[in-house]
Each structure stands twice: as structure tokens, then as C-alpha cells.
Amino acid sequence: MRNLHVKILALVLVTIGVSLCWYKVTRLGLPLLPTEKAEVWTVEARIEFKAKKDAPVKVRFSIPRTPIGYTVVDENFVSSNYGLTTADDGILRFAEWAVRRVKGYQVLYYRLNLARDPMAAEPTASFTVPGVRVPEFPELMRSAAWALLDEVRSKSADAASFSRELLLRLNAPTPDPNVVLLRQDIQSPEDWVRRIVNLLAAADIPARMAHVLILKDGISHGTLTPWLEVFDRGVWLPFGPETAENGFPKEAIVWHLGDSPILDVSGGKHAKVEYSVRRHSQDMTLVAEQRARQMGSRIMEFSLFSLPVQTQNVYRVLLLVPVGAFFIVFLRNVIGIKTFGTFMPVLIALAFRETELLWGLMLFTVLVASGLLIRFYLEYLKLLLVPRLASVLIIVILLMATVSLFSHKLGIDRGLSIALFPMVILAMTIERMSLVWEESGPAEALKQCLGSLLVASLAYLIISSKVLGHLVFVFPEILLVTLAMTLLLGRYTGYRLIELWRFRAALKN
Secondary structure, three states, rough: HHHHHHHHHHHHHHHHHHHHHHHHHHHHHHOOOOOOOEEEEEEEEEEEEEEOOOEEEEEEEEEEEOOOOEEEEEEEEOOOOOOOEEOOOOEEEEEEEOOOOOOOEEEEEEEOOOOOOEOOOOOOOOOOOOOOHHHHHHHHHHHHHHHHHHHHHHHHOHHHHHHHHHHHHHHOOOOOHHHHHOOOOOOOHHHHHHHHHHHHHOOOOOEEEEEEEEEEOOOEOOEEEEEEEEEEEEEEEEOOOOOOOOOOOEEEEEEEOOOOOOOOEEEEEEEEEEEEEEEEEEEEEEEHHHHHHHOOOOOOOOOOHOOOOHHHHHHHOHHHHHHHHHHHHHHHHOOOOOOOOOOOHHHHHHHHHHHHHHHHHHHHHHHHHHHHHHHHHHHHOOHHHHHHHHHHHHHHHHHHHHHHHHHOOOHHHHHHHHHOOOOOHHHHHHHHHHHHHHOOHHHHHHEEEEEHHHHHHHHHHHHHHHHHHHHHOOOOOOOHHHHHHHHHHHOOOOOHHHHHHHHHHHHHH
């Protein structure tokens, strides 16, 4: 009955731990490896204008609202002496700078860091059909437009197929006379998209212009590219105005929607905006934090990343102790290696992380050997237990100070890290080793001492892993799985591997 209880408890702990890890990895995008990086695009918009004399200045600039397929890692507004506000009407988002009085040319910056995320800001269906305003074409162009629309309507079934067929005809290499007439008076790509939107409006199909920024590394004086969006069955479908291809360019973000001005400067003249794009790598953990905020998930608010950096560094070490403790349980209960104490090897292994393994073994051996000699001398004094332990502790501290002093004089800096050894554990190890020496002989004492050093060395190799340190800090729920495995090992009563080797002759018989 108790075995069943332990197994059920272990199953619950494993389920909770694995579920939390799965959510963090698949939904938030937290990395399993410390070396994983996210590709981040840094986009900078530079606004320049000349302020009018003795006139207040107000700048209204359209900025991305919810970039489809990207997570906003960071957003900055750079402006000196300007007041700043942001506005969002549900479709468009604007930054507004205002100042009472400035002189000369002014420069404002808007900087945005984006990380690729296919799950971010998926377009949602709209149940409200946008209104359509039928445009007024000149008489000659009106006849060409209606003739073209009638031909396209006969070869389409819905708004999407109608729009694609219309774009193919408008961009045909050898256009017919109607298309040639409709192409007149086109001075810019924006004019071309407006003409297409008007033609679709004449066919009672809602459409709008979308300004997109194509992300390409190294752009210094970039501009926005006009695109076409057609409303069909509750969603806006993007089309290339010159290619009729469905969708936006592969690496692009929607900067502005509609035909309203992207930049409006009141109290200034000669205004212009330029875009710069740069690609670089960034820690994926930071990207996951921003993704959690955009998703409304509060799990990152209660993670270890919310602690001060100094406290985080402490827990990066402390969270390795349970892993080392489980390793000790496995080596003692399953393998059968004897050690001095239960947690002495893992604490010594933590000290090895600073001293390094070879120097740590040498310093540990020197301290224990010296302390053991003095402990044998104290035996002749017939001291009581508590005063004897206190005396050993004092001697250990004096030995540590002596080794640090002599190593510093000899120019060996590694000797200074001896202070990282847990002094109480060393004192108890010396006391325990002396008792085993007296009761079971020097062979058993040395055997347990070597076992302790072996376990501490193996534990050091495990807990010094950067991957393990990253996992237990980013996913501390892994310790629930570790606890479950420890509980299961606590019910193990079978043979240990060393015992199988010890009784190999009897097993053969």
C-alpha cells in the first residue's frame, strides 16, 4: 500500500514538472540549451524636419501595432525636450511628439526590436464588413473600368479569386486597351495601389492599402512598400499589387494601414522619414519573456528571472544542490559506494566549481590529512564530544588560513579559494574518519574517504555542466521530477551493484 502511495505521488510530481516544462518550451519558447539564440531585427525610423519659427511643433507618426508573425522584444522613442504619447484606435497606432518651441532642423527616432514568432499576433476574423465608397472615374476611364470588371467577374467566384484575376490582368505583359487606359496617370507605387483599391470598390469589394517594411539586413535609407489587402469572409487577405501573389513578403511587417498619412508634422516643413534595418542575435530567454507578456501569461512574473540579479546568481548555485543530492542517493543506494556523511560530497563538489577539480582534490586532501593528525593528538587529551568537535573546527579554520597565506606568498592564487570549502563539513569529516579509523581500521577509513572523493568528483562533473545549470534555473520544476525519482529510490530495497560483485561466487553456485 505504501509503495502504491509513493508511486502515485511520484507520478503526480513528474506530471506537474513535465507539463510546466512543456508549456514553457512550446508556448513561451524558452530555450533548452544555454547557447540558443533568437534572430532579432532592429528597425529604426529617423524623422527629420525643419521647425517653423516661433511655432509649436506636433509630430504624429504611425508605428506598428501588432506585427503578424513577430514578437516585440523592445521599443524605444528617442527625443529630447519633446513630450511623448502613444494612441491606439484598434486599427492604427500612432506616436505623438509635441514641444512648445524649437529652432532649426529636428531629428526624432523610433526604434523597434522584433523576433520571429509564427504564433504571435495571428489575424483574427472580423464580423463587421467595411463600408465601400464607389469612386468616380472620368468618363472614358469609367467605360474601361466597367468593361474590365465585367470580364473579371465572369472568371471568378469570390472576392479572393476576383482580386487575383484583376491583378493578373492589370499586370499582364501585353495588356489590353482597357488596362492601358487604366494605367494612365500612375506616378508612384502608391498611386497604383489606390487605382486597384478604387477598381475593387467599383466591384463592391472592400480593399485597402497596407504599407509594409521589408526586413533586409543592412538597409540604411529604406522606405515603406505599398501592398494591397482585400476583405473576404471576415479576414483581410494580402496580395502583391504587381505580382498578384497571395500574402506579404517573407520577411516584412505591416507598418501602416489605409491611405492616411504616415507622418504628419504640424509647425514644421520639409519632413521626411527613413528606415534602417539590422539583424543580430539575442538571448532567446529575453525574447520568451516578451512573448509571455504579449500572451498575457504571468508565469514569467513568478519565475526566477523576476528576482534581483544578485539573488539569481545565488539560486543558480543552490538549485544544483538537489541534483547533486539525487546523484548521491543513486550512488549510495543503487551502486553502493560508501561516503562520509550524506551531503558532504555534494557540498565539496560545489566548492570544486570554484577551485577546479585537481586543485580542489589536492587542497581537500591536505586539509583532511592535517586535521586527522591533529585529531589523533586530541584523542589522547580525553576531551568530551562537543569540545572536541569545537576544537577540530577551530583547527580546520586555522589550517585553511595557513594554506591560503602560504599559497598567496608562493603566488598560487588557487589556494585562496580554499575558503570556499564548508568548514563545518570538513570538521565533521575529520571526526567521522577518525572514528571509523579506530573502530574499523585504517583500510575502511581510507576506503570511505576515497569513496567520498570519487563521489564528489563525479558530482562536480555533473553540476558543473552549463546545460544542467541552465535547465534547473530556467525550468526549476525539473526539481519536482528529481524529487519523484528520489522518492522512488527511497523504496528501493534490492541488491546494490557492489554487493552483486561481492557475492558473485555465491551467485554462480
